[in-house]
Amino acid sequence: MVPRGGDPRFGPGADDTGCPILHVDMDAFFASVEVRKRPDLAGRPVVVGGIGPRGVVSSASYEAREYGVRSAMPTARARALCPGAVFLPVDGAAYGEASRAVMAIFHDITPLVEPLSVDEAFLDVAGAGRLLGSPSAIAELIRRRVAEEQGLSASVGVASTKFVAKLGSARAKPDGVVVVPRDQVLEFLHPLPVDALWGVGEKAAEVLRRLGLATVGAVAEAPVGMLRGALGDAAAAHLHELAWGRDPRRVTVEHVEKSIGAEVTFDTDVADSEVIKRALLELSTKVGERLRRAGQAGRTVSIKVRLADFRTVNRSRTMGTATDVAREIFATAWALYQALRPGDRVRLVGVRVEGLTGASGAARQPELGAPERGWREAEAAADAAAARFGRSVVRPASLLTGERMEIRPRPSVVPLSDPRSPS
Numbered sequence: 001m002v003p004r005g006g007d008p009r010f011g012p013g014a015d016d017t018g019c020p021i022l023h024v025d026m027d028a029f030f031a032s033v034e035v036r037k038r039p040d041l042a043g044r045p046v047v048v049g050g051i052g053p054r055g056v057v058s059s060a061s062y063e064a065r066e067y068g069v070r071s072a073m074p075t076a077r078a079r080a081l082c083p084g085a086v087f088l089p090v091d092g093a094a095y096g097e098a099s100r101a102v103m104a105i106f107h108d109i110t111p112l113v114e115p116l117s118v119d120e121a122f123l124d125v126a127g128a129g130r131l132l133g134s135p136s137a138i139a140e141l142i143r144r145r146v147a148e149e150q151g152l153s154a155s156v157g158v159a160s161t162k163f164v165a166k167l168g169s170a171r172a173k174p175d176g177v178v179v180v181p182r183d184q185v186l187e188f189l190h191p192l193p194v195d196a197l198w199g200v201g202e203k204a205a206e207v208l209r210r211l212g213l214a215t216v217g218a219v220a221e222a223p224v225g226m227l228r229g230a231l232g233d234a235a236a237a238h239l240h241e242l243a244w245g246r247d248p249r250r251v252t253v254e255h256v257e258k259s260i261g262a263e264v265t266f267d268t269d270v271a272d273s274e275v276i277k278r279a280l281l282e283l284s285t286k287v288g289e290r291l292r293r294a295g296q297a298g299r300t301v302s303i304k305v306r307l308a309d310f311r312t313v314n315r316s317r318t319m320g321t322a323t324d325v326a327r328e329i330f331a332t333a334w335a336l337y338q339a340l341r342p343g344d345r346v347r348l349v350g351v352r353v354e355g356l357t358g359a360s361g362a363a364r365q366p367e368l369g370a371p372e373r374g375w376r377e378a379e380a381a382a383d384a385a386a387a388r389f390g391r392s393v394v395r396p397a398s399l400l401t402g403e404r405m406e407i408r409p410r411p412s413v414v415p416l417s418d419p420r421s422p423s
Helices: 029-037 075-081 092-109 126-132 135-150 162-172 182-189 202-210 216-221 224-231 233-243 273-294 326-340 375-389
Strands: 021-026 046-049 057-060 086-088 113-117 120-124 154-159 177-179 259-270 296-307 312-323 346-358
Touching (some): 029 046, 029 092, 046 075, 075 086, 092 135, 120 162, 126 135, 162 177, 162 182, 182 216, 224 233, 259 273, 273 296, 273 326, 273 346, 312 326, 326 346
Antiparallel strands (some): 021 120, 021 154
């Protein structure tokens, strides 16, 4: 099998001695999950993202990419490039479920798994060789299991370092394996364009190209002083090491979230405070649910407000105790917005909770006269109902009026109070 990069030197049969690091990256993940749900979409251009006039593409199938559609592109531009594509909204619950299933496969292979996002992870398979074979054989095993068990495809980079493994998976796409032998890292790395280096975005790439440094090899051979003058000391040292294939970082199992948030861009600019209030409520509900799912709580609530002229304002408030309760997050977020009084039409709002700690260890100060079981328990019950019946059965608007959160089972399912409901 020749890798998608086209160079047989880096195919699955290449020498993978001393290459225990795998980077597994799902192919067009969101779009692929949608095609799995609707097999009639197979072979058609599929675009997932915000479908309103200000939406942004989250994922595009490879058929859509042939028309130039890319993630982070405005949906309006994607429609112009590929008017025949199927445009679908983001289904976070479906992608989360698929991600957990894929990550479970990774954990079956090795306990040393470092997720980077819902659709990619680093694996250290050094300890799995005796049972499962060489790193490239394990890469093929992972791809086969993901395809057979989940109906999805993945690309894998196999290398001696995380940086090179990640570049390898990009070269392997779609649905392939690239192995970069330890003694051929520079042959693989140096012909690549300069923006292949981690940390080199569009602006930094342009600066380096103006200096005549268009490839990774050129950066490696450039005097460090030249890099310092263009990018600063820290960036210069970082890029020089990467350009020579040096990356000492190990696969880190524990990933600690620093914050959890959500935001929404309105289809048209909004001046109605009630619309903004309800948007903050919906966002606070999402954030609270995500915090509880992650077993986290946080003391600092922040809001983000982007105005019609694209000015962005952030405000935050630190509370006395950590919380994962949507009612408390919303109350703080709304108070921050009221104090801000932007006085202009609003394009986007966001809510974020920072300063996270384990929810089990978060001390909570009971309020005088408050019931022993309160809003946190109600929201936890709502989480359980949403997991079973879908988020639409929960009416978060009750937070606005101070009612108890209402759970409304769909008519087609057994009510929660029905003794026939399974445990």
